[in-house]
Amino acid sequence: MRRSTKTTTGPPAGALGIIRRVAPYLWPEGQTDMKVRVVTALTMLVVAKLIAVSTPFFYKAAVDALAPETIPPAFALGLGAVGLTIVYGLARAMNSGFQQLRDALFAPVGQRALRRLAAETFEHMHRLSMRYHITRRTGGLSRIVERGVKGVDFLLRFLLFSIGPLVLELLLIGAILFFVFDVWYLLIVTATIAAYVTFTFKVTEWRVRFRRVMNEQDTDANQKAIDSLLNFETVKYFGAEAREAARYDDAMRRYEGAALRTSYSLAFLNFGQAILITAGLVGVMVLAAIGVQSGDLTVGDFVMVNAYMVQITMPLNFLGTVYREIRQALVDMAEMFGLLEQPPExxxxxxxxxxxxxxxxxxxxxxxxxxxxxxxxxxxxxxxxxxxxxxxxxxxxxxxxxxxxxxxxxxxxxxxxxxxxxxxxxxxxxxxxxxxxIGVVPQDTVLFNDTIRYNIAYGRADATFEEVREAARAARIDAFIEALPDGYETTVGERGLKLSGGEKQRVGIARTILKNPxxxxxxxxxxxxxxxxxxxxxxxxxxxxxxxxxxxxxxxxxxxxxxxxxxxxxxxxxxxxxxxxxxxxxxxxxxxxxxxxxxxxxxx
Missing domain, CATH: 3.40.50.300 (P-loop containing nucleotide triphosphate hydrolases)
Known part of the structure; x- marks a missing residue:
């Protein structure tokens, strides 16, 4: 039977495949309480957006109320400028309140999803074969999982509560501009959004490869650092501190180059987005200014149009950030989901x-x-x-x-x-x-960076302290342990380095005795x-x-x-x-x- 030591961690069928993998965590099977939270959070989201798109109307009414010749609109409810300003402030506060309530309701869903995914990944890594682990570096694996879980955290929070709400808000504002003002307002806004989204997506796709290279260099530098620290004694024995520092610095130099390319391309993206948004804002404001000069619009209308453009600008800027982060998160998550799809041999x-x-x-x-x-x-x-x-x-x-x-x-x-x-x-x-x-006593017993008691009890998780002591006595290490200042609660250090070779072997023998295979x-x-x-x-x-x-x-x-x-x-x-x-x-x-x-x- 032919074997290959090559391991693969490719993405699961691209971005859509990754999103499909994440979706079940938003609607966890068999967890009604979590589903109720998701539905309630989505309801709060819709209410917050409805309040958000209605807020500029109160702003317009307050401005118009300051001009005595302006007839107040019906929704002003006979309130004066002060009353309308208070209502405007209340509307803004309610919008923020519903958004925070939405986030609070959804937080347990997101945290539960991260916990499940992290546990699933951890368990899967232990199911993978010895062959896989000896061909991978622990530092690289830990970094892949760390970035992947952070990517899922971002995606869970922003895919549901940024992209969806943004689309809803833009549709509502577009309808208001069309029915309250004129089709030209809608056309300018639509053209601005289309240009902005197209530019953002294309440039972000171009930037993705810089991010991927940066991730690779980051993983490589982290692997070298962990590998060097785990072999601390060897480094000292051969006086290789400068060599290890140079090796790590070389890896960080490559990371620096990739990170700079990522930063430069980000500056280009931000500047292009600012130009497009400013052009759209100026276009709409010019139309509104002409309307006010001709008497078709009030000063309140001019202010309201400006408020809506600012309201559009903020989520659009956020869209750029969110899309960049989502794309970068997808790159990070692809490696982690690729790890999850690595079949156990x-x-x-x-x-x-x-x-x-x-x-x-x-x-x-x-x-x-x-x-x-x-x-x-x-x-x-x-x-x-x-x-x-x-x-x-x-x-x-x-x-x-x-x-x-x-x-x-x-x-x-x-x-x-x-x-x-x-x-x-x-x-x-x-x-x-x-x-x-089967019990195994290897040539070099490796201990966890925990207490002696924990390491002996690793032989049988449900062992009592007296059983642990009995195993230590059988391995003839109990006298040594009890002579230590902290006794069985003494921490043994990374890989048991605080103990001698013979002491480590006796701890290993004690936990095998406790296992009783x-x-x-x-x-x-x-x-x-x-x-x-x-x-x-x-x-x-x-x-x-x-x-x-x-x-x-x-x-x-x-x-x-x-x-x-x-x-x-x-x-x-x-x-x-x-x-x-x-x-x-x-x-x-x-x-x-x-x-x-x-x-x-x-x-x-």
Whole structure:
């Protein structure tokens, strides 16, 4: 089966596809309270716009009331200039009030949508295969999600409450200009809007590619920064601070260039929009001025036309901003939705059952696998771990030892053969049930930047504090923990850097003890430690191995002499298997490795 390590995060069928993905979050299925909020918020929106387009009429009436020769319109209700001015102010306040009420009603809908989307993306990232994660950088992934969620936040708030209301307001104002004044007013306004929208959309589309490049450079700079900080010790060991700073500065230089192109194009867009709006405003005001001079219009009409043009200008300027932001948000969201559409390589089969472990018999039958089809790693590997027994897998680096543990845990699916636990193919059971039955102690235990208690309790989320302490005692780390000023509440630092290698391994062993799995994989669990610490931890590993089916992947052969079966791998093939004594007696590959390691230890 051919594999590719290439990952894709393309947009889901363009802008419309992205909007279709966001729409369900505005009308959440099965959440009546949220739907009521959306409908009520839309009602407030319409009421606010109706008040907004009626407000200039009171402004006109107040101005005309100051001219005694002007006959007040019917809607003036006999109020004088002062009364009409107060009504005008009340109308403006009501418009603002209904808009704020709309925003307050919709806020929970938007926040719930962001929470759902963020959780969905986070869960999906954990469902993606090991292959995907080792080909992506964590910093890049976090930035993609961060920008994508912000983009959705913007789209949810402005798509519903900016574009729709703007269209409604423009239609209402257009109707008023046509029926109250003249068709020419409507034509000028229509031409202005058409020119403005066309210019804005075309220039914004041109600017999108600058934004995309800027995003790429931003992601690259962020990746380099996180990568460098995660490897802080390595940077120090090689005195590479200046090199890392130069590398980061080079990435930021490219980002600077892309950001400047984005800023320059934005200035051009803003200036063009201002010219078009000003031309339309002047055109309408000239018509109104001519009407006042000819006696067809009052000064109040002139003021009202000006008020409507200002009312049009503000949302049009906002349209430019909103469209730019929406387009930029769509660019950001495309990457995130592309991530969501990245299919998991390893999936539960339809009808997958829950793994049942009665004895814990693990069988590798003619297992074939390669991370890349062009470079197979395992060539028909077969061996069995009998219930409660320990099988050690040894061999040189690159022979495929650690791959066996990953395949058993089903980080990858095999290309041929089968892996069975108590007769059940691991591909036919759910991944959750499979993972629950297997405990892994890796070569380098990585801890969360949290307390020691949290890290041990990670083995079983519902564990009590006493159970956590009991696991620590079994791993022989309880005395060390209780001697710390904060005890079990001590924070271990990023990736557990505040603890020594041996302390981290013991925490890892404690959380595996707490998990209490029937099958255990020790993946070179002590090879990164010094000899004294290794021998000490071997006792804890032997303790937790009792009564379990164990696969020990080892580099140091001294750690596997008590194994019930030793499998010797070389270039993806089993070249020998047997007990320690049997293999030494054969005088083959294992014996050669054993005596070479003894000589190296003696010379050390």
């Amino acid at each position: 390893v999936k539960d089969r339809p009808g997958a059952t829950t793994l049942r472990v009665d004895a814990g018999r693990v069988e590798f039958g003619e297992v074939r696998f390669g991370y890349d089809a062009a470079r197979p790693i395992l060539h028909g590997i077969s061996f069995t771990v009998e219930p409660g027994r320990t099988v050690a897998v040894v061999g040189p680096s690159g022979s495929g030892k650690s791959t066996l543990g990953r395949l058993l845990f089903r980080f990858y699916d095999i290309d041929g053969g089968a892996i069975r636990i108590d007769g059940q193919d691991v591909r036919d059971v759910t991944q959750d049930s499979l993972h629950a039955m 029937p099958i255990l994989v020790l993946d070179e669990a002590t090879s990164a430690l010094d000899t004294e610490t290794e021998r000490s931890i071997q006792n804890e590993l032997a303790t937790i191995s009792r009564g379990r089916s164990v696969i020990t992947i080892a580099h140091r052969l001294s750690t596997v002499v008590e194994a019930d079966l030793i499998v010797v791998l070389e270039a993806g093939h089993i070249v020998e298997e047997g007990t320690h004594g049997t293999l030494l007696a054969k005088g083959g590959r294992y014996a050669s490795m054993w005596y070479r390691q003894l000589a190296e230890e003696a010379a050390a």
